[in-house]
Amino acid sequence: xxxxxxxxxxxxxxxxxxxxxxxxxxxxxxxxxxxxxxxxxxxxxxxxxxxxxxxxxxxxxxxxxxxxxxxxxxxxxxxxxxxxxxxxxxxxxxxxxxxxxxxxxxxxxxxxxxxxxxxxxxxxxxxxxxxxxxxxxxxxxxxxxxxxxxxx
Amino acid sequence: xxxxxxxxxxxxxxxxxxxxxxxxxxxxxxxxxxxxxxxxxxxxxxxxxxxxxxxxxxxxxxxxxxxxxxxxxxxxxxxxxxxxxxxxxx
Ligand code: FES
Ligand code: FES
Numbered sequence: 001x002x003x004x005x006x007x008x009x010x011x012x013x014x015x016x017x018x019x020x021x022x023x024x025x026x027x028x029x030x031x032x033x034x035x036x037x038x039x040x041x042x043x044x045x046x047x048x049x050x051x052x053x054x055x056x057x058x059x060x061x062x063x064x065x066x067x068x069x070x071x072x073x074x075x076x077x078x079x080x081x082x083x084x085x086x087x088x089x090x091x092x093x094x095x096x097x098x099x100x101x102x103x104x105x106x107x108x109x110x111x112x113x114x115x116x117x118x119x120x121x122x123x124x125x126x127x128x129x130x131x132x133x134x135x136x137x138x139x140x141x142x143x144x145x146x147x148x149x150x151x152x
Numbered sequence: 153x154x155x156x157x158x159x160x161x162x163x164x165x166x167x168x169x170x171x172x173x174x175x176x177x178x179x180x181x182x183x184x185x186x187x188x189x190x191x192x193x194x195x196x197x198x199x200x201x202x203x204x205x206x207x208x209x210x211x212x213x214x215x216x217x218x219x220x221x222x223x224x225x226x227x228x229x230x231x232x233x234x235x236x237x238x239x240x241x242x
Contacts, residue, residue, distance in 0.1 A: 033176070075172065090167070097172070100177065
């Protein structure tokens, strides 16, 4: 099936199998491997991207469902070589170790800050509930989101 | 800033790639003629694959990478230790 979508500001028209997941379209067809697959069962959030302004686990969406949408992935966050405040804040606060969960964490945090620019610690923890990190213990991730909220 | 190195947090040099999605994990590798392997496991735990059994052959990715089946495995693959030693059908 042919679908058209915009990813990180770039328009694409691609032919996809009806059963292809959006995450595989991004990773295998568009070569945007920054979006990771951690579980394939919609639990870990490593595959989170922004679809039309909302954070979505891209392993839960068929590529064909993304027809006509505007998608933002981790690769599209930095503008003109300038890191996004969230990326800076994750770096500054040791909000990552292996980094596998990080693209998903950052995209979910991005959505959180769009909808709630000044979240409390509890709201941050609640907002990131769908994202699992096996390394950091979450403390520094929360700190990173707090710092980014202040800088944005 | 050498005097501050000890006891202070270091800015990690690997982070720029990790926070921008440029980092490469094993799952991101694409090599020429790369093939994927899927292992079909036994449905029942105390069973062993028999050389006589042939699984349904999945479509090979390319002509040069046919699917493997027990009859093409080395003999040693069937000699794996069985927890029910002695009572396992061979
Ligand atoms: S890979 Fe999508 S939630 Fe884990
Ligand atoms: S940094 Fe390793 S899983 Fe989060």
